[in-house]
Amino acid sequence: MPKRTGVADLPLHTGTVPRWLADRMRDLGRLIAESIVENYGKKEFLVRLSDPLWFQSFGAVLGMDWHSSGITTSVMYALKCALNPIANEFGIYVxxxxxxxxxxxxxxxxxxxDRTGVDGNMLSMTSRLCAKVDNTAVQDGFQLYQHNFIVTDEGDWAVVQQGMNVSERAARRYHWCSSNLRSFVENPHTAVVGENCGDILNLTDGRADKTRNSILELSHENPDRMMREIRQMVNPSSSVVVPSQLDLFNPPPAPVDLSRFSHDPILVNSSRDCIMPRHHEVLPEDVDLKRLGAVLATAYESNPKSFENLLLTPGLGPRTLQSLTLVSEVINGTPSRFRDPARYSFAHGGKDGHPFPVPCRIYDESIRILGDSIEKAKLGDRDKLECLNRLHTTQLAVEEFCEPLADFDKTLEHEKSHSKEWGGRTVGD
Structure with a gap:
């Protein structure tokens, strides 16, 4: 059964994705999707898309700005361009x-x-219901302007949609998944990502069942009678007592002391909701430095020859291993790994130069190596794909037994000093 899985609050950013990045996002996005399906199946890919923190990390590893609202539009457009041309054999449509x-x-x-035999009428109704719930039943000040419905040829689906609050300069992304949803009108979400903007009217709250039933009953009442009663309710001299409906409005959460989150700067609740910060640059507090240290140690402190033999890729350097280790984590990591999406921008940078320009030569190497491993796996030779998967296992071992801590400033200095050598580009280039 389906369920809304999360919500993300994001700063509202404008701008465009340059063609040189859009093409790479399409190619790497397709390969990561294929690798997840190859390793875990189509349903698991939908579950990943419905996790707001994984989605944010996925966008960051593709080179988009790590926290902005633009990740939603750009990532979903890249996936649509990547997966729909191969959907007949791949089995996933965007x-x-x-x-x-x-x-x-x-x-x-x-x-x-018509092509797959799934119930198109049911899926169309589901699409409309997901949009109606997030746009109407939950009145949180965000108006939907994007709706993506991802469906498999077996009828499983996920929804990623986003609303905008112009006055607050904020966007809110809503995630749904066909796994475990029992009702569209009572607690359908497992997570919503966005910044608190005050009281909201939430008719999907489990405590609002009486109000929903009352609204349904009112819709069957005689309009003349309803108008008479409304006039009585708004007349100050009326003796009619109006029952309080304040319990429908969720109070804003108490302020959270960010200093308590040494490695979890993104606010997350048990439902995988998250609130991204307003600042554009990547700061040390945005990153789990221990986990980033394990990535760097895996890439730079291991014997390069061992990885060269492991991946059967002559000339593979430490910087490409750094990117591939983060890509491997996006493919194989468990949900707890994605609480600091900024860390994944250390794979391929960001189009606005945060934390550093996109290293196009490294990006292309990542695409080539991952693509080659998937093609060999399709032919029955899974050795290279398994080697890439083991990069994440190696990272976990380093993290557990060595406890490395990344030097944030030196890491950025290293990236920027080699940016020209690695083909670094930003949206202004």
């Missing part, structure tokens, strides 16, 4: 998009139903 493209989702789902 529908919808931003603005007018979101309204094309029902028609796209009916076309997919």
């Amino acid at each position: 529908c919808g998009g931003r603005g007018k493209f979101s309204r094309e989702t029902p028609a796209e789902l009916l076309q997919i139903a």
